[in-house]
Amino acid sequence: MKISAFEGARSLVLVALVASVAACGLPRAGPNKKEIYAGSVLQQGDAFVVTVNSRVTRATSVTPAFGFGSDFRNAGVVGSDTINAGDVLALTVFENVKDDPLLGNTGQRVSLLDQVQVDGQGYIFVPYAGRIKASGQTPDGLRQAITRKLDTQTPDPQVTVQRLAGDGSTVTVSGAVTGQGVYPIERPTRTLSAMLAKAGGISIEPAVAIVRVTRGGKTGKVWLQDLWENPGLDIALRGGDRIVVENDTRAYVAMGATGAQNRIPFETQTLSAIEAIAQVGGLNTALADPTGVFVLRNEPAEIANSVLGRNDLTGDQRMVYVLDLTQPTGMFEARDFLIRDGDTVYVTEAPFVQWQKSINAITGTASAANTVTTAAGG
Structure with a gap:
């Protein structure tokens, strides 16, 4: 098939036009x-x-290298029964007398002192026993201290001490969790993962969840999935810790x-x-x-x-x-x-x-010109 000189020239012109249009900067x-x-x-x-x-x-x-520093990792689990300032205690005293008990009314051998709060200095007040240091002690240690104080005033007193959930050893849980709030550190919630479970778990996709813990002036953070998969990252909590669950911002x-x-x-x-x-x-x-x-x-x-x-x-x-x-x-x-x-x-x-854009631009322009010419001729 032979191409006429006119068709060859037209092709060359088309190529030149395409190159020219492309050079002009198409979108x-x-x-x-x-x-x-x-x-x-x-x-x-x-x-x-x-x-x-x-x-x-x-x-x-x-x-990203996330993890907790030695201050977090080396902190041992807090004794679940350690009493702290702000805790609330329930005291029960059994007296071995009937007629004239020291704490109760006549014939009342059992006296219940509930909602006894440890003050900011770590002390409680017990009638006839006075002001006793409670902070830092276990319930059994405090029981013995109260017993010694009362033993000189009533025969063979029997004392029980129970630590209730107070605000003396609490953490704050916030961010992308189901239940934000202030939670006491108790026997089941002495570690980070346990406290997150106590707060109802997280409310975002676990794959992009980051858990940040601030203790004093130091902060550490860990991927939630790493916390689940590696028990060694599950740190022990301390009163005053601030736990925030946040979404990955990358x-x-x-x-x-x-x-x-x-x-x-x-x-x-x-x-x-x-x-x-x-x-x-x-x-x-x-x-x-x-x-x-x-x-x-x-x-x-x-x-x-x-x-x-x-x-x-x-x-x-x-x-x-x-x-x-x-x-x-x-x-x-x-x-x-x-x-x-x-x-x-x-x-x-x-x-x-x-x-292709160049060809479309040229053919589109030519088509538009033909339309205008046809309309004008008509």
Whole structure:
């Protein structure tokens, strides 16, 4: 089939028009691969462009290190019966007399003193026994102290002491829990996990729940799932502890030829590049270039030096990590490469997309012109 000189010339004109329109800057989601590479340090830019491989993946596999310091870990479980200032006690005194008991009325051998509160200095007052130090003692130790005080005034007194739930040894539980409030540390709730259960459990997705404990001026935090899976992280509580359950605030930004463009919160403790892409609906099959998946981040100097095989970089470095999903190991690299808080995941458009946009712009303009001409001729 022969092409006439006129048709050949028209084709050349069309190609020239397409190139001209493309150069004028058609709408697009962002920079193309060539423009990103132009920003490389090798091209006098300010970012290091690095192709992801297994070595780069290992060097950048950094996840948040949560845990409790030694002050929290080394604190032993509080004795469940240790009396503290603010606690409420119930005292019962049995007297071995009938006619003239010391505490009760005539014929009353048993006297009940309930709701006896330990004052701020740790003392209680017992009639005829006086002011007795209760804070720091066990109920049995306090029982013996009261018995000694009363023994000189009534024959063979029998005393019982019961520690009720008071505010002397309590913790505050707040945040994403079912029942926020102030809870006493009692026998079943002397550890962090037990106290969370007492508060009704959490009200958010466990995979992104963080438990923060503040004691004095120090704070420690742990992933809730780690707390469940590792009993060694389950610390003993102390009166005054503040427990807050909060949602993980980490997020990344997805842009370019993806299924959605947005700021996306993490849904798990760790998130791979392939999971991040899937989380936004995958690549846009009509636009995306699978050879141009980029992850942009500011990398600490220590990691940047390790990735680049250097030791002279200081301060945060702009890094652009390149994933080519068409390579034999491309999907595996994307599966293993971890996304971090604040990352930008950007997918470039395929080269033909701009070409197609240019053709559509030209043919659309020509069609519009023909319509106008036809209308004017009519």
